[in-house]
Amino acid sequence: MKGVNPAAVLAIWRRQLGSLLLNPLGYIFIGVFVVVTVGILLIPESFFYRNIADLGPLYAYMPWLLVVLLPALGMGAWASERELGTEEQLLTLPLTVSDALLGKWLGVTAYWTLALACSLSVVGVLAWLGEPDYGLIFSNYVGWWCAGLLFGAASVLASSLVGLPAIAFVLGVLLSASLMALAHALDWFDPFNRGLIPLGRLVQTAVAIYFLLGAAMVSVNARRWSTATVPFLGVVMTLLLFGYCAVCVILVLRETYRGPLLAPIGFVLLAAWGLAMVPRHLLLHAAAFVGLGVTLVNFGVQSDRAAVDWDTTGERLSSLSGASLDVLKQLKRPVKITAFISKDLPAQARAEGQGGREHAEGAGP
């Protein structure tokens, strides 16, 4: 299997980042992003009534903002190459499609990181208004950064599927929104919002990016490798395979995975996909790609189950001390937690407290 060509990846990265930085729309993007972030944070009902110097009001909105913003950054990554007719020229250079896609995704990622860094001005506002927990803010930012990397990869995939950046944008938003809906259903951002950086979720992000960019690679190569009938078959096979993967991911995360039933279906789908999409001399590459993917998924699931989390909050709010853990280990009965909510709090904060009570009851012993 051909390795990554770092010189080519670096050159493509610089080109992609350069095209974003040279485009005046890029600065409008950063400006809008910062203004919207500060605007949402400082909505009086959600920020001042709570009387807490944190990024709480952004928790619900920020990921959905990224669903729209990242596709705007990534839409031209591949579609503009096809629009300009430079794709063919690019792929006669000594680089692989995966080198090119990786470089382009890294370019989008670098620009996204820059935009996120500019939004750190909200932390200045928090510091001015109160005494924020910087560890908690750090974990919030790590969560959003990961989401941005993921949606960036979804946007690069969308961009590789269609020849026009505008359509790639719409498709990128749809893809990212689907991922966001999945994340929402799984409470994916919850640990980050509680000041935790869970290794399992970082690995999950990496796995998802790996598969999204892999799908983009297949989509670009399918047009080159195949005759016109096969890309259609390929698209159907790829959608089937992705549907299967999505079902598996949901079942695994909900711990109701039915291995004996799903594994043979997956094997058949994967074999059919490989035969339809991949020329014979590349089947070994495809097998290596899938093998590495499965290993990464396994690592992600294991680290998630092992709960390898890093608590970044100043007072270790999301962790139990060693002594508490020792006490809990010795308990034989379910634990009853009693929480007191002050009546002096604003209505919204009281409602949040009620929500917390239900959460604790739902969690069980």
Added chain:
Amino acid sequence: MSEASPDDALIVAEDLTKYYGTFMAIEEIGFKVKRGSITAFLGPNGAGKSTTLKILTGYLAPSAGRALIAGHDMSSDRLAGSELLGYLGENGPLYPDMTPATYLRYIGAVRKLGGSKLKEALERVLHACQLEEVWNKSIRKISKGFKQRVGLAQAMLHDPDVLVLDEPTAGLDPNQILVVRALIKDFAKKHKAVLLSTHILQEVEAMADHVLLVSEGRLKFDGTPQELAGSAGLEARFRELTKGVAA
């Protein structure tokens, strides 16, 4: 996978066939281009010239047959072949937001040219392609002739052994055509191979020492321009072999 090319042929097409679905674009096209040769790939529009070139550069995979560049199979060993290949696509596509200087540096970086090697290469193509006037201008704002020369500079930057050019003089004015022709001839003199597609007969007379004539996806002639012209002349023979397919 690398193997010695017979007869010192730098470009080898072995029975190339390409189907798009049920549509046959080319069928069993086979030829060789030797060192030092400028070979014209002649044919009417839609004859399968671009498809053949795209297979030779490794951009498209053939439905059957093999394409070799300097002995490297472009389906299974494209990276090694592309190190030795310079390619100019149809209409010389470029990035309008770059300048010739930034574009060529970018291509140089992808081709792992750095430091003094890159500087040397840039200076060579800057003079050869006469790009001084537009070197730091936005590609969006330069003329078609200059764009074509930037595309050629890109193809020649790494001093490849093989040059594949898809309609390199299309859309240029007579003066620009002369400049581009001179560039290509100079290149071939360095014991390298050039394959250029065209549907213009004058192009063949002015540059090529060998002609491949393709029509309706099949190779109809493989020989020298003199052999093709015979006593009837190039134009009459072209019409005869392409059976009146619109040029």
